Amino acid sequence: MHFDVDGDDYYVDLLFFHIEQLRYVVIELTTGRFKLEYAGKLNFYVALVDDMLQRDYHNETVRILICGTENDRSVRYSLGRSTSPMAVVAYTYDKLPAAEKKALPNEGHLVAALEWAEPVTEEE
Numbered sequence: 001m002h003f004d005v006d007g008d009d010y011y012v013d014l015l016f017f018h019i020e021q022l023r024y025v026v027i028e029l030t031t032g033r034f035k036l037e038y039a040g041k042l043n044f045y046v047a048l049v050d051d052m053l054q055r056d057y058h059n060e061t062v063r064i065l066i067c068g069t070e071n072d073r074s075v076r077y078s079l080g081r082s083t084s085p086m087a088v089v090a091y092t093y094d095k096l097p098a099a100e101k102k103a104l105p106n107e108g109h110l111v112a113a114l115e116w117a118e119p120v121t122e123e124e
Contacts, residue, residue: 003048012045023059024049033069039078 001015014027026049028042046061054061 003045003052005048010045010048012049015049018062021059022057024054024061025064026061027064027066029066031068034065034067034075036074036078038065038067039075 001012003010003012012026013029014025016025016027017023018025026042026045028038028045030038042063042065046063049061
């Protein structure tokens with residue numbers, strides 16, 4: 001999802017609307033270990049969604065951050081004072097059923113694809 005903020009472009013990785021709960025769900029996908037900056041970026045995207053899309057009758061926006069690895073203490077400290085719903089989870093294959101594991105690329109393929117992709121510059 002693209003947002004233009006005073007001429008600056010921002011892209012939310014995944015944005016959903018839960019029809020039954022009447023709420024937006026903002027998902028940020030990252031690789032590697034959890035970093036404090038990821039939570040800040042996600043909070044920024046939630047503020048954009050709340051300001052530009054959310055209506056008075058919608059419930060509070062949910063934030064989900066999916067990392068390659070989570071650092072429980074860092075996550076706990078970064079969310080300690082937050083009053084908004086947010087989940088931080090590590091992306092793993094070990095608990096998926098066999099059929100889903102077969103259908104999805106493994107972690108090595110995902111990391112290789114992300115490392116191979118050229119970084120997006122501000123001009124793009």
